[in-house]
Amino acid sequence: MATRSAIRETAPARLIRDLDAYRIGWELIDHARYSYWGGLRAVVVQFSRGCPHPCTYCGQRGFWTRWRHRDPVRFAAELARLHREHGVRVINFADENPTVSKKVWRTFLEALIAENVDLILVGSTRADDIVRDADILPLYKRAGWERFLLGLESTDTATLDLIRKGATTTTDREAIRLLRANGILSMATWVVGFEEERDRDYWRGLRQLLAYDPDQIQMLYVTPHRWTPYFRLAEERRVIQLDRRRWDYKHQVLATRHMPPWRVLLWFKLIEVILQARPKALARIYLNRDPRLRHAMRWYTRMGRRVWPHEILAWLRDPLTRTGPTVAAFWGRGQEREEAMAVRAAARSHPAGREAA
Numbered sequence: 001m002a003t004r005s006a007i008r009e010t011a012p013a014r015l016i017r018d019l020d021a022y023r024i025g026w027e028l029i030d031h032a033r034y035s036y037w038g039g040l041r042a043v044v045v046q047f048s049r050g051c052p053h054p055c056t057y058c059g060q061r062g063f064w065t066r067w068r069h070r071d072p073v074r075f076a077a078e079l080a081r082l083h084r085e086h087g088v089r090v091i092n093f094a095d096e097n098p099t100v101s102k103k104v105w106r107t108f109l110e111a112l113i114a115e116n117v118d119l120i121l122v123g124s125t126r127a128d129d130i131v132r133d134a135d136i137l138p139l140y141k142r143a144g145w146e147r148f149l150l151g152l153e154s155t156d157t158a159t160l161d162l163i164r165k166g167a168t169t170t171t172d173r174e175a176i177r178l179l180r181a182n183g184i185l186s187m188a189t190w191v192v193g194f195e196e197e198r199d200r201d202y203w204r205g206l207r208q209l210l211a212y213d214p215d216q217i218q219m220l221y222v223t224p225h226r227w228t229p230y231f232r233l234a235e236e237r238r239v240i241q242l243d244r245r246r247w248d249y250k251h252q253v254l255a256t257r258h259m260p261p262w263r264v265l266l267w268f269k270l271i272e273v274i275l276q277a278r279p280k281a282l283a284r285i286y287l288n289r290d291p292r293l294r295h296a297m298r299w300y301t302r303m304g305r306r307v308w309p310h311e312i313l314a315w316l317r318d319p320l321t322r323t324g325p326t327v328a329a330f331w332g333r334g335q336e337r338e339e340a341m342a343v344r345a346a347a348r349s350h351p352a353g354r355e356a357a
């Protein structure tokens with residue numbers, strides 16, 4: 001809380017356990033002004049908040065403290081109403097991990113199918129949830145799912161262990177295969193900028209990404225935020241980006257031990273272009289038999305063509321520093337302890353644990 005003279009730290013806010021106790025003020029939105037997915041009318045929603053997984057670089061667990069979800073049937077009815085009354089076509093899930101409970105998720109999918117509305121659903125989830133749900137992926141498709149962003153983060157087992165992702169390279173690959181078999185696009189996120197990376201790691205990563213064969217790739221730079229456990233691991237690393245607004249995963253912020261920033265950028269951009277412009281990817285963009293997926297791939301490609309050169313030009317225009325401080329000196333002490341206290345406080349006030357898993 002900020003007063004006129006100082007910033008004062010207040011106690012953690014009370015956890016909203018029942019997300020249905022509050023309604024979204026849809027009447028405040030002029031839906032005609034919001035589009036996504038290539039000009040289609042769209043809204044951003046949350047079916048759930050939080051995530052039960054402990055990935056060290058991610059702040060979601062600390063921020064939302066525990067996983068909770070909305071009533072799946074009421075939620076499906078709300079999406080259907082947005083379609084019928086406001087012409088909404090695309091539902092963009094802002095959830096960190098909406099599929100935590102298979103039982104609840106299946107109820108939601110069946111309820112939305114029963115509403116019989118022509119919606120496009122896009123969002124993020126974990127690869128192991130997709131593999132777990134192999135038998136109900138046809139329900140995902142019938143409900144309208146068109147793309148999942150899968151946070152693979154790395155194709156290197158040691159890195160996955162370091163960030164405590166709790167994933168395996170086999171599961172990640174299988175999730176992409178299953179999504180494709182069910183007519184759903186996959187976008188893989190891949191994180192670079194870990195301290196010990198060398199050219200050979202990028203080369204190996206590129207080959208593995210090609211073997212995974214995702215439809216779309218989203219490259220990110222590792223970014224140690226103060227409220228994540230990863231901050232502690234990166235405290236002594238050298239900062240090369242002094243503009244805090246750019247600590248957004250899309251800018252290089254840390255020096256790596258064995259590679260200059262320009263070479264990291266080169267690999268980053270090269271991997272993007274190889275993944276998206278290889279013959280297989282081009283065939284999916286231009287010859288896809290499913291008109292909905294063809295539209296999605298073409299729209300994503302158009303966006304990528306604008307972003308790709310823009311990021312290179314921005315890198316050239318705004319030079320990175322060579323003499324930056326360490327992460328700890330730049331940001332101050334980590335906030336992991338405060339986040340952990342908030343999680344414990346929330347758990348004490350609601351000791352029932354995960355209600356739906």
Ligand code: SF4
Pocket residue numbers: 051052053054055058059060061096097126151165
């Ligand atoms: S990275 Fe994904 S799975 Fe891991 S804690 Fe964050 S939201 Fe959960």
